[in-house]
Amino acid sequence: MIGFIVGLAVGLIVLLMYRRRYDARLKQLLTRLEDCQPLPDFGYEAQLASAIAHRQARSETLSEQLNDFRELLKNAPLGYLEVDEENRLLWFNQQAQNFLDIQLGNHSEPRLLLAVVRSYELDQLIEQTRTTQQRCEASWTFNSISTDPSNYLERPAYPLKGYGLPISHGHVGVFLENKQEAVLLATQRDRWISDVAHELKTPLTSIRLVAETIESRVSPELVVWVERLLSEIIRLSKLVDDVLNMSHLAQQPNQLEDGNPVDLADLVQTVWQSVEPLAQLKQLDLDYRGPQSMMVKVDKSLMHRVLFNLLSNAVKFSPPHQLIRVQLSLSTLKEKGDFVLLDVIDTGKGLDEKDLPYVFDRFYRADPARSREVDAASAATQTRTVEMAEFSSSGTGLGLAIVRQIVESHQGWVEAKNDPETKGGWLRVGLPGKRRVDAS
Numbered sequence: 001m002i003g004f005i006v007g008l009a010v011g012l013i014v015l016l017m018y019r020r021r022y023d024a025r026l027k028q029l030l031t032r033l034e035d036c037q038p039l040p041d042f043g044y045e046a047q048l049a050s051a052i053a054h055r056q057a058r059s060e061t062l063s064e065q066l067n068d069f070r071e072l073l074k075n076a077p078l079g080y081l082e083v084d085e086e087n088r089l090l091w092f093n094q095q096a097q098n099f100l101d102i103q104l105g106n107h108s109e110p111r112l113l114l115a116v117v118r119s120y121e122l123d124q125l126i127e128q129t130r131t132t133q134q135r136c137e138a139s140w141t142f143n144s145i146s147t148d149p150s151n152y153l154e155r156p157a158y159p160l161k162g163y164g165l166p167i168s169h170g171h172v173g174v175f176l177e178n179k180q181e182a183v184l185l186a187t188q189r190d191r192w193i194s195d196v197a198h199e200l201k202t203p204l205t206s207i208r209l210v211a212e213t214i215e216s217r218v219s220p221e222l223v224v225w226v227e228r229l230l231s232e233i234i235r236l237s238k239l240v241d242d243v244l245n246m247s248h249l250a251q252q253p254n255q256l257e258d259g260n261p262v263d264l265a266d267l268v269q270t271v272w273q274s275v276e277p278l279a280q281l282k283q284l285d286l287d288y289r290g291p292q293s294m295m296v297k298v299d300k301s302l303m304h305r306v307l308f309n310l311l312s313n314a315v316k317f318s319p320p321h322q323l324i325r326v327q328l329s330l331s332t333l334k335e336k337g338d339f340v341l342l343d344v345i346d347t348g349k350g351l352d353e354k355d356l357p358y359v360f361d362r363f364y365r366a367d368p369a370r371s372r373e374v375d376a377a378s379a380a381t382q383t384r385t386v387e388m389a390e391f392s393s394s395g396t397g398l399g400l401a402i403v404r405q406i407v408e409s410h411q412g413w414v415e416a417k418n419d420p421e422t423k424g425g426w427l428r429v430g431l432p433g434k435r436r437v438d439a440s
Contacts, residue, residue, distance in 0.1 A: 073093050074093045074094065075093075075094075076093060076095065077095065078095060078175050078176060078177055079092070079093060079095040079096030079097075079098070079099045079100070079175065079176030079177070079178075080092065080093045080095070080096055080173065080174070080175055080176070081093075081096045081100075081113075081173070081174050081176070082167070082171060082172070082173045082174075083113050083126060083171065083172055083174075084110065084169075084170065084171050085130075085169060085170030085171065086112075087112055087113050087114070087123070087126060088110035088111060088112055088113070089102075089110055089111055089112070089113045089116055089117075090110055090171070095176070096176055099142070099160060099176050099178055100117045100119065100122075100142070100144070100176070101117075101144040102116055102117060103116070104116065113126070119140075119142060121138055121140035121142075121162075122138075122140075122162060122174070124138070125137075125138040125162050125164045125174065126164055126172045126174060128164065129164030129165065129166055129172050129174075130166065130170060130172050132166075133166045134166070135163065135164065135165055135166075136163075136164040137161065137162065137163055137164070138161070138162050138164075139159065139160070139161045139162075139179070140159070140160060140162075141157050141158070141159050141160075142157060142158060142159075142160045143157045144157075158178065158179075158180040159178075159179040159180055159183050160176055160177065160178060160179065161176070161177045161179050162174050162175065162176050162177075163175040163176075163177075190246075190247060190250060191247075193243055193247070194243060194244065194247035197240045197243040197244050197247070198244070200236070200240050201237075201240050201241075201244070204233060204236055204237050204240060205237070207233055208230065208233045208234070208237065211226060211229050211230050211233060212230065214226060215227070215230070239398065242398040242399070242402060243398065245305075245402060246362075246398065246401065246402055246405055249402075249405045249406065249409060250405070259297040259298045259299050259300075259410070259435070260297065260298075260300065261295045261296070261297055261437045262295065262296055262297070262298050262300045262303060263293050263294065263295055264294045264295075264296050264298075264303070264328055264340070264342065265288075265290060265291055265292055265293050265294050265328055266293065267300070267303060267304060267307060268288060268307060268326050268328065269286075269288070270304070271304060271307040271308050271311055272286045272311060272326075274308060275308065275311045275312050275315055278312075278315050279315050279324070282315070282318065282319075282320040282321075282322075283320050283321050284315060284318055284320070284321075284322055284323070284324055285323050285324070286323070286324055286326065287323040287324065287325040287326070288325075288326050288327075288328075289325065289326070289327045289328075290326075290327055290328030290329060291328065294328055294340065294436070295436065295437035296340055296431060296435050296436050296437065297435045297436075297437060298410055298431065298435065299406075299410070302406045302409075303406070305402065305403075305406060306402075306403050306406050306407060306429065307342075309399040309400065309402060309403050310342075310344040310400075310403060310427055310429070311324065311326075311344065312399065313344075313346075313399060313400065313425075313427070314344050314345070314346040314425070314427075315346075317346050317348035317349070317424070317425060318346040318347050318348050318424065319347060319348065322346075322347040323347065324344070324345070324346055324347075325343070325344070325345040325422070326342070326343070326344055326345075327341070327342070327343040327345070328340075328341070328342055328343075329341050329343075330433065330436070338432075338433030338434075339412075339430040339431060339432060339433055340430070340431040340432075340433060340435065340436055341428060341429070341430055342428070342429040342430075342431070343426065343427070343428050343429075344426075344427045344428075345419045345422055345424060345425070345426045345427075346422070346424040346425050347422045347423075347424045348424045348425060349423075349424070350418040350419075350423050350424050350425055351416060351417075351418055351425050353418075356416050356417060356418075359400055359416035359427075360400045360401055360403065360404040360414050360416065361401060362397065362398060362401040363397035363398065363401075364397055364400065364401070400414075400427070403427075403429070407429050407430075407431070410431055410432075410435065411431075411432050411435075412429060412430050412431040412432060413429075413430045414427070414428065414429055414430070415427075415428040415430070416428075
């Protein structure tokens with residue numbers, strides 16, 4: 001009898017220990033389930049069942065939302081594709097398939113993107129996005145190349161713009177935009193502007209000849225009005241020339257891939273002599289900082305135009321009795337590689353932060369406050385003659401746009417910011433380091 005009681009007691013103790021351990025495991029499981037509120041009136045089994053039901057409902061909701069997003073991406077007017085950490089193509093919508101001419105054939109497993117889409121620029125965009133873990137953009141002209149030699153079909157090239165977005169686990173999503181229509185409209189606009197400029201060039205030349213002829217024949221009190229007329233004619237003629245130059249550069253973008261060695265340091269001094277007459281009116285001097293010689297393969301006449309426009313801009317916006325700094329250096333920039341850097345820094349009011357991305361756009365004009373300062377400085381040095389009208393403060397708005405177009409045709413880039421030291425405008429030109437010629 002005693003043995004029975006002892007055995008029963010031991011059994012009860014073991015049962016209680018097992019029950020306590022079971023309850024502890026249930027409680028631990030419940031704490032791991034998100035959004036689960038304990039139910040004081042029920043046991044752990046009821047709480048677990050409620051938490052599981054809640055999790056299932058939430059999972060179904062998330063699954064529905066995911067399907068909705070997939071459906072939106074599937075029918076979006078933009079192309080979209082996703083690759084994994086090994087650059088295997090996981091998913092793409094119909095627009096991406098149309099843009100990139102994706103043909104998977106009978107392959108059911110994910111394939112490397114480069115095996116499906118022969119686009120080095122797209123691959124670089126994905127790698128840049130994955131490396132920086134930031135939103136990246138790239139524009140390029142896509143040439144569809146069939147991966148099946150037996151089914152080769154040449155298709156016209158068209159411009160694309162891609163937006164890379166980092167996703168979890170090393171995945172990258174890319175939105176694709178077909179820019180063909182925008183490029184076509186821009187081309188038509190440029191052609192129309194070029195045609196108008198051609199039509200204006202001849203009558204403006206005739207009007208200028210007439211004004212120059214009558215300038216010496218009018219009474220002295222009327223000379224000032226003829227000079228003003230000539231100044232405006234010269235300004236309009238310069239605008240026409242700028243438009244025609246931009247049109248010419250746009251029509252021959254690949255002409256500047258190679259060039260002859262040019263000493264940029266010497267070219268800076270040469271161009272400064274061209275703008276020095278106006279600089280002397282404001283008592284401005286050149287502060288050159290850089291090597292005595294730096295040979296770079298560029299088109300000399302076009303690079304002369306780049307420096308002329310940059311220095312003219314600096315002279316225009318600098319107050320009297322100041323220095324205009326020009327820096328020439330070699331640098332390695334993150335994600336851009338080795339570059340020859342040309343910096344032109346003035347001592348004016350500087351550029352508005354909101355305008356910095358648009359400084360090199362066509363017909364960009366300074367903000368009113370900056371323009372008023374220039375007009376005041378011009379009024380203080382009103383000894384200007386008709387011959388100086390080329391440097392007039394009321395520019396065409398195309399000077400820096402021409403700079404960008406020339407630099408980009410040399411595979412370079414431009415940038416605008418404000419100098420922290422002088423508080424003035426800081427315009428930077430970057431030319432690929434491969435264009436530099438080592439001194440022998």
